[in-house]
Every structure is written in structure tokens, then in C-alpha cells.
Amino acid sequence: xxxxxxxxxxxxxxxxxxxxxxxxxxxxxxxxxxxxxxxxxxxxxxxxxxxxxxxxxxxxxxxxxxxxxxxxxxxxxxxxxxxxxxxxxxxxxxxxxxxxxxxxxxxxxxxxxxxxxxxxxxxxxxxxxxxxxxxxxxxxxxxxxxxxxxxxxxxxxxxxxxxxxxxxxxxxxxxxxxxxxxxxxxxxxxxxxxxxxxxxxxxxxxxxxxxxxxxxxxxxxxxxxxxxxxxxxxxxxxxxxxxxxxxxxxxxxxxxxxxxxxxxxxxxxxxxxxxxxxxxxxxxxxxxxxxxxxxxxxxxxxxxxxxxxxxxxxxxxxxxxxxxxxxxxxxxxxxxxxxxxxxxxxxxxxxxxxxxxxxxxxxxxxxxxxxxxxxxxxxxxxxxxxxxxxxxxxxxxxxxxxxxxxxxxxxxxxxxxxxxxxxxxxxxxxxxxxxxxxxxxxxxxxxxxxxxx
Ligand code: FES
Ligand SMILES: [Fe+2]
Numbered sequence: 001x002x003x004x005x006x007x008x009x010x011x012x013x014x015x016x017x018x019x020x021x022x023x024x025x026x027x028x029x030x031x032x033x034x035x036x037x038x039x040x041x042x043x044x045x046x047x048x049x050x051x052x053x054x055x056x057x058x059x060x061x062x063x064x065x066x067x068x069x070x071x072x073x074x075x076x077x078x079x080x081x082x083x084x085x086x087x088x089x090x091x092x093x094x095x096x097x098x099x100x101x102x103x104x105x106x107x108x109x110x111x112x113x114x115x116x117x118x119x120x121x122x123x124x125x126x127x128x129x130x131x132x133x134x135x136x137x138x139x140x141x142x143x144x145x146x147x148x149x150x151x152x153x154x155x156x157x158x159x160x161x162x163x164x165x166x167x168x169x170x171x172x173x174x175x176x177x178x179x180x181x182x183x184x185x186x187x188x189x190x191x192x193x194x195x196x197x198x199x200x201x202x203x204x205x206x207x208x209x210x211x212x213x214x215x216x217x218x219x220x221x222x223x224x225x226x227x228x229x230x231x232x233x234x235x236x237x238x239x240x241x242x243x244x245x246x247x248x249x250x251x252x253x254x255x256x257x258x259x260x261x262x263x264x265x266x267x268x269x270x271x272x273x274x275x276x277x278x279x280x281x282x283x284x285x286x287x288x289x290x291x292x293x294x295x296x297x298x299x300x301x302x303x304x305x306x307x308x309x310x311x312x313x314x315x316x317x318x319x320x321x322x323x324x325x326x327x328x329x330x331x332x333x334x335x336x337x338x339x340x341x342x343x344x345x346x347x348x349x350x351x352x353x354x355x356x357x358x359x360x361x362x363x364x365x366x367x368x369x370x371x372x373x374x375x376x377x378x379x380x381x382x383x384x385x386x387x388x389x390x391x392x393x394x395x396x397x398x399x400x401x402x403x404x405x406x407x408x409x410x411x412x413x414x415x416x417x418x419x420x421x422x423x424x425x426x427x428x429x430x431x432x433x434x435x436x437x438x439x440x441x442x443x444x445x446x447x448x449x450x451x452x453x
Pocket of ligand 1: 093
């Protein structure tokens with residue numbers, strides 16, 4: 001039964017803030033991420049980036065929080081990365097003050113010495129025949145370091161998968177530069193931004209003027225197609241300029257990985273299967289803080305405007321508009337960016353207070369998928385996860401295809417059909433090897449649309 005508050009919250013009455021002033025609770029099923037919470041357990045089935053490699057260069061351990069757990073991360077003098085529970089198994093001093101050793105880390109309080117896997121190598125104050133080190137371990141998680149990011153698996157050991165390798169981790173001529181940016185809000189708000197192509201029309205176009213070079217056409221309302229698949233949601237938003245039809249594909253992989261279309265491009269002639277400029281994960285630090293970790297893909301083939309800046313990609317910085325807190329409040333108010341909107345929704349957006357419209361289809365799909373999988377894990381079932389190896393990587397689709405296709409009657413339906421047919425080709429390319437895939441996609445699209453390419 002609906003509460004009195006829910007019944008009255010959308011009654012159409014002017015000057016009636018009083019009826020909808022009450023606080024409603026956030027949707028805890030999505031937003032609580034600590035140990036033993038439904039969402040926290042679901043998220044623990046996946047590998048997540050937890051640190052930048054550059055954080056480990058100081059020679060001192062780094063205190064971090066991930067999924068509500070207090071942890072410490074370090075690189076030992078032998079080069080191994082350790083991710084341990086922050087508080088020492090002896091009497092809970094923080095290993096943030098520990099001493100990094102050739103192998104592992106030593107607690108500063110009574111000298112217990114832990115290897116990177118949490119096993120105790122020494123308890124120097126205890127008698128020679130002490131059994132302690134054979135009886136317990138410090139909590140530890142497996143890590144995998146790749147391209148300047150350290151990933152961790154924090155779930156049940158028996159459920160662990162191999163680190164999933166994506167094709168976009170090894171696109172020829174792409175340089176992957178790692179970056180990381182904090183947001184003082186739960187993980188879902190920024191995550192949902194990545195599945196909402198309509199915000200680009202307004203936030204990145206009509207409200208304050210175009211914000212991204214090469215993407216000035218974002219001011220037009222797009223035709224959008226969403227396609228759910230086992231590992232996530234692929235969607236495309238298309239706009240035309242005269243005969244040119246620009247299809248921008250976003251790949252959303254559950255639970256928190258997104259790959260956008262390209263940046264700093266000129267899309268003034270046909271092109272097929274341009275690749276992404278961004279691979280990014282939004283990782284919950286706790287219920288009300290998240291941290292994006294990702295790579296900016298630099299490449300000379302697609303980013304022809306050369307307006308990217310490698311020097312501006314790193315810790316708390318990335319080289320495109322409105323992604324961090326580091327502008328004055330006045331600037332942020334006058335020309336708000338992505339960071340400003342998802343943080344402005346509050347530490348925990350209250351879904352019951354929203355009124356979703358037709359532009360929110362992606363958000364609705366995402367929440368439904370997440371809820372289903374969160375409940376599956378809560379009921380002891382397994383969920384689909386990305387699998388891929390460097391030899392046979394998981395295929396991704398973020399990027400742009402531009403076709404020369406003049407408008408027709410019922411043009412929006414035609415555009416939708418084109419997007420679906422390009423998506424069909426993309427998906428059919430999964431059977432190809434990575435090296436054959438691009439030729440297959442080009443060939444199939446030029447067969448379907450011979451005059452468009
Ligand atoms: S608290 Fe760490 S060794 Fe005692
Ligand atoms: Fe955006």
C-alpha cells in the first residue's frame with residue numbers, strides 16, 4: 001500500500017511544497033555496498049580497479065577504502081603489490097604506518113610481518129615455537145596490475161574469475177593513460193550518467209553551449225536504440241547533419257564499466273567502427289563516496305583535432321570538460337559539467353523522489369538489470385560476468401560509425417533501423433578473430449549500405 005507521502009508527492013498542486021517536503025529513504029538495495037549487503041556482495045563478484053599504480057610509488061603504504069572496507073595497498077621492495085585489511089591482525093594498529101619490506105609489510109606496533117597474500121611471515125615478539133603465524137592470516141585480496149591501474153577481486157575465493165581482458169585494452173595505436181577522480185556520492189549516480197545519452201543534449205549542448213570539441217551536434221535530440229545482452233547494455237544515439245548520420249555507440253558492461261564514443265574527432269565523412277576514447281569504472285569507496293578509475297585512450301587516427309592533453313590525465317584530473325571539482329563554484333554554476341550534476345544529486349539520490357520520463361529508458365533498464373543480478377546473488381545464484389584473455393579478449397563496441405545516408409520519409413524509424421542493422425553486424429563480428437574483425441565489420445556494413453561509406 002502506498003504511504004500518504006507517496007500518494008501526495010506528485011499531486012498537481014501549485015505552491016504545495018509542504019506535501020512533498022518529507023524525507024524519503026534512498027534505495028538501499030543499490031546504495032549500500034559494505035560487506036554482507038546485497039549490492040555489496042553482488043559487486044564483490046567482479047574485479048574492480050582500486051588504485052593507480054602511481055599511488056604506490058611513494059614507498060609508504062596507502063590507506064584506501066573500497067566497498068566500505070578499510071584497506072591498505074603497497075608495493076613491496078620485491079615489486080609485489082599487496083592489498084590487505086588495514087588493521088593489523090594482532091591488535092589492530094593501522095598498516096598505513098607499517099614498514100614496507102623486501103617481501104610484504106611489517107606492522108610498526110609489534111613487528112608482525114605479513115606477506116602480500118596475508119600470510120604471517122614473522123611474529124618477532126612471540127616465542128620461537130609460537131603457532132600464531134600458522135593459525136591466522138591478515139585479510140588480503142588478490143590484485144592484478146595493468147596499464148597503470150591496480151585491480152582487485154574482493155569476493156568469495158571460490159567464485160573468483162580470471163582477470164577479464166577486453167579488446168579495448170589492446171587496440172593497435174591506442175595509448176592508455178590512467179586517471180582517477182573522486183565524487184562525494186554513491187556509485188550509481190555517475191554510473192547512470194553513462195547510460196543517459198539525453199543529458200548530452202542539454203548539459204553538454206543547449207544549456208551552456210557545446211562543451212566538447214567535435215561533438216557540437218550533441219544539441220540535437222538523438223534517436224536512441226538500447227540493446228540488452230548477457231554482460232550489459234549496448235546503446236547507440238544517432239543524429240544527422242544533412243546526409244551524414246553519426247552513430248555513437250556506448251558499451252555499458254555490468255556492473256560499473258562504461259566505454260564512450262570517441263573524443264576530439266571530426267566526424268565530417270563516413271567512417272566505420274571508430275573506437276572509444278574512454279574506458280572507465282565507477283567504484284564505490286563506501287555508500288556515499290565513489291572513485292572513477294579509467295583510461296583515456298589517445299590515438300592519432302581518430303582524435304584528429306589533437307585537443308587531448310596527456311599532461312592533464314592522472315590523479316584527480318582528465319583532459320575534457322567538467323569532470324572534476326577543480327573549478328570555482330561560480331564557473332561550475334555558469335557552465336556546469338558532468339561532475340557537477342551527479343554530485344549535485346546528493347550523497348544518495350532518492351529514487352522515490354524522481355519522476356522518470358521517456359529519456360530515462362537507459363536508467364530504467366540499468367536499474368532493472370542491476371536489481372535482478374543483486375537479487376540473484378542474494379539468492380545464491382551466479383551472474384554473468386565478462387570473460388576474456390589477452391589471446392581471446394572480450395569484444396567491446398564503444399565508438400563511432402558515420403554513414404552517408406540521406407534522410408527518408410519516416411526518418412527516425414529509418415535511423416533506428418540503421419542502428420539496429422549496424423549493431424547486428426557488430427555482434428556478428430564476435431565470431432571473427434580480433435585481427436579480422438574490423439575488416440568483417442567494414443565489409444558487412446558496406447554490403448548493406450554500399451553508397452554510405
Ligand atoms: S598491532 Fe600490529 S603487530 Fe601488534
Ligand atoms: Fe556527460
